[in-house]
Amino acid sequence: MTEPTITQLQPMPTDWQRALAVVAHPDDLEYGCAAAVAAWTDEGREVAYLLATRGEAGIDSLEPEKCGPLREREQRASAAVVGVSTVEFLDHKDGVIEYGLGLRRDIAAAIRRHRPELVITLNHRDTWGGFAWNTPDHVAVGRATLDAAADAGNRWIFPELVEQGLEPWTGVRWVAIAGSASPTHAVDATPGLERAVGSLLEHRSYIEALTDEDPETYVRGFLTAGAERTAERFGGKPAVAFEVFAR
Numbered sequence: 001m002t003e004p005t006i007t008q009l010q011p012m013p014t015d016w017q018r019a020l021a022v023v024a025h026p027d028d029l030e031y032g033c034a035a036a037v038a039a040w041t042d043e044g045r046e047v048a049y050l051l052a053t054r055g056e057a058g059i060d061s062l063e064p065e066k067c068g069p070l071r072e073r074e075q076r077a078s079a080a081v082v083g084v085s086t087v088e089f090l091d092h093k094d095g096v097i098e099y100g101l102g103l104r105r106d107i108a109a110a111i112r113r114h115r116p117e118l119v120i121t122l123n124h125r126d127t128w129g130g131f132a133w134n135t136p137d138h139v140a141v142g143r144a145t146l147d148a149a150a151d152a153g154n155r156w157i158f159p160e161l162v163e164q165g166l167e168p169w170t171g172v173r174w175v176a177i178a179g180s181a182s183p184t185h186a187v188d189a190t191p192g193l194e195r196a197v198g199s200l201l202e203h204r205s206y207i208e209a210l211t212d213e214d215p216e217t218y219v220r221g222f223l224t225a226g227a228e229r230t231a232e233r234f235g236g237k238p239a240v241a242f243e244v245f246a247r
């Protein structure tokens with residue numbers, strides 16, 4: 001009997017300088033792809049984070065007015081661990097983000113401001129693969145980000161952005177989806193894995209509310225298992241996988 005062939009993931013493109021990562025909540029990037037971000041910033045690339053919400057509905061025992069500022073602080077600390085100093089928030093409402101023109105416009109505006117070649121977002125599909133249902137916020141922000149990559153380049157879509165001085169940016173070459181069940185590309189996780197652990201650990205309030213396990217044991221176990229699952233499709237190297245839509 002022959003072993004079934006496992007399709008190998010391609011290395012992520014490297015001919016770019018600026019990336020913008022757009023997600024719904026604090027911790028989405030840390031669960032999704034911080035080891036890749038650490039490797040990219042090591043190489044001198046610029047990565048900025050844009051979050052649609054402050055994750056204020058994320059902790060059952062903490063009311064949103066207190067939770068939002070706390071999670072914003074944790075997100076900024078978390079980004080700093082992987083070399084990201086630009087972290088912006090859009091003030092959509094956690095848990096009830098609506099896919100629509102307002103969200104597309106906000107993300108298109110950010111793409112025009114930051115002028116990235118690579119845009120990152122999180123899984124926009126209904127499930128994580130199999131029967132694990134995704135959240136409506138991730139679906140809305142992921143879809144709107146894929147759409148906004150095109151909106152950013154068209155001056156006649158959202159003409160008010162041009163009036164605000166935001167000229168079209170047609171330079172987005174790829175949108176890469178972290179956490180996709182159908183990945184196409186990957187980044188070696190090894191150089192950035194320790195910092196990815198440190199980065200996710202900065203979301204301490206969230207993690208302590210989520211699990212009784214020791215936070216570091218939980219975080220290290222989660223990120224290592226994810227990287228090792230990808231290894232069989234990336235030449236045996238632990239990796240962070242992305243589904244890449246080229247533009």
Ligand SMILES: [Zn+2]
Nearest residue numbers: 024025028138
């Ligand atoms: Zn999330």
